[in-house]
Amino acid sequence: MRKIIPGFLNPRFCSWSLILIALSVCGCAGMADIRGSQGFFGPYAQGDYMAAAVTLGGDNALDYDKENLLTSLQVGLALRAAGAFESSQVAFDRAESQLLWKSNRINSLQDLLGAGLTVVGNDLMRSYRGNIYDGVLINTYKAMNALHVGDENRARVELNRADQRQGNAVEQLAVKVQALGAEDPEETAQSANVDRTLNDVMKPDGAVAQRLAAVEALGEYRGLRNPFTDWLHGAFRLATGESNRASDLFRNAVVLDGQRNRHALEDLIVAEAAAGGIGDAPARVWIVHEDGIGPHLEEFRFEFNVITLSGPIFSAIALPEFVPGTPAMGALGIRAGGVEYRTQTLLDVDRYAATEFHAGYNAIVGKAIASAVVKALAQVAVNEAVEDQGAMAKLLGAVANVGISAATRADTRMWHVLPHSIGVASLPRPADGRLLISTGSDAAVDLTLPPTTFALVTVKTVGVGAPPVIHVATMGRVMEQASIDRAPLISGIQGQIIKVSDAADVTEEDTSSAVLPNPPSISTEVMAPPSSGWWIPWVSVDKRLIRRGLRDLRMTRARNATGLLRVSGDFFNQSRRKLTAAYRFTWLDAAGQPVDSILGDWQVVHALPRARAVLVGTAPRDDVAQFRLELLAASRLN
Amino acid sequence: MKSGYGLLVLAILIGSIGLTGCGTTGVVNLSDPGYTTRQQTGGETTFGLDYRDFEYSAKKAVDSFLNSPLSRTPGSTAPWIMAISRITNDTTLNIDTDQLVKKMRVALLNSGRVMVTTAVGADGPEDAMSMEVRQLRESDEFNQDTVAGRGTMIAPDLSLSGKIIQRVNRVGNKQQADYYFQLTATNIKTGLAYWEFEEVIAKLGPNNDFVW
Numbered sequence: 001m002r003k004i005i006p007g008f009l010n011p012r013f014c015s016w017s018l019i020l021i022a023l024s025v026c027g028c029a030g031m032a033d034i035r036g037s038q039g040f041f042g043p044y045a046q047g048d049y050m051a052a053a054v055t056l057g058g059d060n061a062l063d064y065d066k067e068n069l070l071t072s073l074q075v076g077l078a079l080r081a082a083g084a085f086e087s088s089q090v091a092f093d094r095a096e097s098q099l100l101w102k103s104n105r106i107n108s109l110q111d112l113l114g115a116g117l118t119v120v121g122n123d124l125m126r127s128y129r130g131n132i133y134d135g136v137l138i139n140t141y142k143a144m145n146a147l148h149v150g151d152e153n154r155a156r157v158e159l160n161r162a163d164q165r166q167g168n169a170v171e172q173l174a175v176k177v178q179a180l181g182a183e184d185p186e187e188t189a190q191s192a193n194v195d196r197t198l199n200d201v202m203k204p205d206g207a208v209a210q211r212l213a214a215v216e217a218l219g220e221y222r223g224l225r226n227p228f229t230d231w232l233h234g235a236f237r238l239a240t241g242e243s244n245r246a247s248d249l250f251r252n253a254v255v256l257d258g259q260r261n262r263h264a265l266e267d268l269i270v271a272e273a274a275a276g277g278i279g280d281a282p283a284r285v286w287i288v289h290e291d292g293i294g295p296h297l298e299e300f301r302f303e304f305n306v307i308t309l310s311g312p313i314f315s316a317i318a319l320p321e322f323v324p325g326t327p328a329m330g331a332l333g334i335r336a337g338g339v340e341y342r343t344q345t346l347l348d349v350d351r352y353a354a355t356e357f358h359a360g361y362n363a364i365v366g367k368a369i370a371s372a373v374v375k376a377l378a379q380v381a382v383n384e385a386v387e388d389q390g391a392m393a394k395l396l397g398a399v400a401n402v403g404i405s406a407a408t409r410a411d412t413r414m415w416h417v418l419p420h421s422i423g424v425a426s427l428p429r430p431a432d433g434r435l436l437i438s439t440g441s442d443a444a445v446d447l448t449l450p451p452t453t454f455a456l457v458t459v460k461t462v463g464v465g466a467p468p469v470i471h472v473a474t475m476g477r478v479m480e481q482a483s484i485d486r487a488p489l490i491s492g493i494q495g496q497i498i499k500v501s502d503a504a505d506v507t508e509e510d511t512s513s514a515v516l517p518n519p520p521s522i523s524t525e526v527m528a529p530p531s532s533g534w535w536i537p538w539v540s541v542d543k544r545l546i547r548r549g550l551r552d553l554r555m556t557r558a559r560n561a562t563g564l565l566r567v568s569g570d571f572f573n574q575s576r577r578k579l580t581a582a583y584r585f586t587w588l589d590a591a592g593q594p595v596d597s598i599l600g601d602w603q604v605v606h607a608l609p610r611a612r613a614v615l616v617g618t619a620p621r622d623d624v625a626q627f628r629l630e631l632l633a634a635s636r637l638n
Numbered sequence: 639m640k641s642g643y644g645l646l647v648l649a650i651l652i653g654s655i656g657l658t659g660c661g662t663t664g665v666v667n668l669s670d671p672g673y674t675t676r677q678q679t680g681g682e683t684t685f686g687l688d689y690r691d692f693e694y695s696a697k698k699a700v701d702s703f704l705n706s707p708l709s710r711t712p713g714s715t716a717p718w719i720m721a722i723s724r725i726t727n728d729t730t731l732n733i734d735t736d737q738l739v740k741k742m743r744v745a746l747l748n749s750g751r752v753m754v755t756t757a758v759g760a761d762g763p764e765d766a767m768s769m770e771v772r773q774l775r776e777s778d779e780f781n782q783d784t785v786a787g788r789g790t791m792i793a794p795d796l797s798l799s800g801k802i803i804q805r806v807n808r809v810g811n812k813q814q815a816d817y818y819f820q821l822t823a824t825n826i827k828t829g830l831a832y833w834e835f836e837e838v839i840a841k842l843g844p845n846n847d848f849v850w
Contacts, residue, residue, distance in 0.1 A: 100847045101846065101847060103845065104846050105845075153726075156728060157727065157731065160804070560704075561705075562751070564704055580671070598693060599700060599701060599745065601693065601697060602672055604670075606671055620704070621750055622750055
């Protein structure tokens with residue numbers, strides 16, 4: 001018997017309608033992020049960084065949804081600018097925990113979204129997922145935060161993380177672009193229609209192609225690797241006495257930058273000189289200038305026709321448009337030791353962000369067009385179905401049609417408060433420890449450096465009306481007064497070595513001619529008693545091992561060069577399979593009491609088929625007189 | 639029909655057993671053959687360093703030191719006095735290198751070959767009290783016979799320094815994290831390295847996420 005189904009419950013009609021209704025409700029998380037950022041941006045652009053952070057994170061600036069990546073990024077940077085480095089670190093920690101994916105996790109667009117990367121396009125249903133370059137910058141900022149609170153160990157960890165992210169960026173970007181370009185079956189079914197529409201939209205003189213050309217004109221950083229992070233890492237390694245590593249990192253920065261930045265080149269020369277000489281690198285001061293406000297995305301609506309069997313259907317898509325950032329001061333002037341310096345840009349953030357944006361943009365446009373074609377065809381199907389149905393169906397159909405236009409909103413979220421550019425200057429530490437920093441508009445800032453061999457001065461300027469913010473981090477060691485006094489003798493990049501102590505300071509004992517110690521004779525005293533089975537009372541062997549092929553166990557003992565008892569043995573694995581044995585020495589003192597030591601922990605030895613394997617143990621103390629050895633099948637310990 | 643359901647239930651059961659029997663991280667320790675035989679607190683092998691890795695490396699280091707011909711002060715039975723210098727964590731992990739050093743200190747002290755001074759260290763004294771109590775020399779409140787006198791502290795002979803380095807490489811569709819535990823004991827008088835040690839712990843696993 002044929003069932004009678006009300007018109008509005010017709011499966012085909014319901015499917016199309018529900019798809020369209022589902023599309024119509026998207027945008028919740030994304031719009032909330034966008035609205036939140038708008039309130040944040042006002043005080044940030046005025047240089048009131050703490051007030052900006054409070055708009056998102058409440059009184060302590062950290063009271064927000066910890067899983068909201070965009071908020072963590074914005075708050076982290078604002079707190080850093082406000083000098084609240086510890087709180088900034090908390091925000092960046094939260095952000096980092098959501099950006100840990102590597103390439104093998106991604107096989108499809110769904111994997112990409114699940115792993116936590118933003119798809120530029122209509123992705124407003126989801127919370128912001130970040131970009132690959134966001135991850136590198138998070139660790140870079142965390143490293144600088146750590147330096148500002150004097151935590152050298154943490155800075156090293158963060159710089160190592162940034163380095164690994166940089167190394168993976170090219171692979172991650174390739175995977176991201178590939179995932180974005182993957183077609184879904186519904187779109188493949190309409191490929192002819194999609195291709196025809198795409199060709200129309202991507203005409204060279206069209207609005208989309210022109211915008212893409214503008215992004216292309218910004219250039220790119222090869223391998224999505226930013227030179228500033230490498231340079232900062234190099235500076236850190238130079239300050240911690242690792243000049244070889246510093247030299248490699250400075251070289252990376254110089255190559256990535258195309259040898260435009262004179263200061264990075266000078267640092268490379270200093271590091272090379274230090275790597276080839278003896279002693280520390282000469283004292284230096286590094287100035288990092290974060291200038292202006294970085295790039296952002298705006299919505300760009302594009303209208304076109306989709307050809308269907310019922311004729312052309314008017315459609316529209318919303319795409320993000322890349323809008324370059326705005327500079328504030330451009331460069332800083334610095335006067336130190338009577339010499340004038342100017343910062344030079346090392347990271348163009350427009351170019352850096354555009355590298356990732358541009359790589360995926362073609363695929364994004366293709367996906368948006370394909371989606372629009374599918375939606376247009378769905379609209380046709382709904383309209384046809386509605387013709388013969390009742391009032392409920394007409395209502396659903398109306399809602400669905402509204403959904404088509406509502407669904408076309410672009411995801412314009414990005415880490416908008418990055419600087420427009422990061423410039424650096426590198427100079428010898430002035431003898432008087434004073435720097436005059438000029439931002440162009442206000443009076444120069446007179447800064448007295450701390451008495452350390454290296455210092456990192458960070459200056460942030462967001463706009464002409466906003467006051468510059470300056471923070472100083474110390475690196476290297478505290479200088480002795482004599483070294484500070486001698487500093488002017490060191491001519492910047494020549495790589496002379498600072499002598500830490502005067503000859504007069506050297507004591508008589510120190511100046512006596514050094515005598516190489518005679519290496520102790522390396523000899524061992526064999527203690528094996530005449531009986532070949534002397535060890536049998538002291539060794540227990542698991543029967544399971546014997547069943548599995550252990551044969552011909554032999555033991556020797558001796559005193560090592562310094563008199564400690566050393567016991568070694570070997571056995572033959574008769575079987576055709578690998579034999580894994582666990583063994584443990586229990587060392588006994590003269591009274592027969594066990595001596596507790598990590599040298600008595602379980603160890604594991606593998607014996608290959610029909611081969612011998614060796615066991616070795618060293619007594620933990622001189623007074624060890626005897627031992628016990630247990631040999632078990634390793635499987636018993638699992 | 640019933641047998642079809644039976645097969646389905648069986649398949650689910652086998653699947654469940656299979657899942658519980660496998661580690662979820664997919665990471666294996668390539669260097670320490672006894673790693674999985676040690677008691678596990680977290681249960682899984684991860685790319686990070688846990689107490690099993692520190693225990694393994696400390697044991698290897700102590701064994702190496704005690705078998706070094708210079709582990710005993712030349713011509714004397716007195717122990718070396720060792721200062722702990724900087725042990726640098728050059729990895730992407732937030733670890734405390736004391737996790738390694740403390741295990742070594744315990745074993746070396748118990749060996750009778752080494753005593754560690756806590757009055758001197760790369761970043762200042764580990765225990766500032768040794769110097770603090772000397773401020774009591776002028777105090778009438780303290781019996782001066784019980785206050786440490788001048789020239790009673792013992793300067794170190796050896797300085798222990800080192801580094802834990804991490805290198806991550808892609809191996810096919812997996813990644814391998816290698817940790818290099820490098821230690822040096824330097825004779826402070828001569829500046830010569832009296833003992834050198836390196837042990838590598840390698841871990842192989844999926845290339846899905848960064849290792850930290």
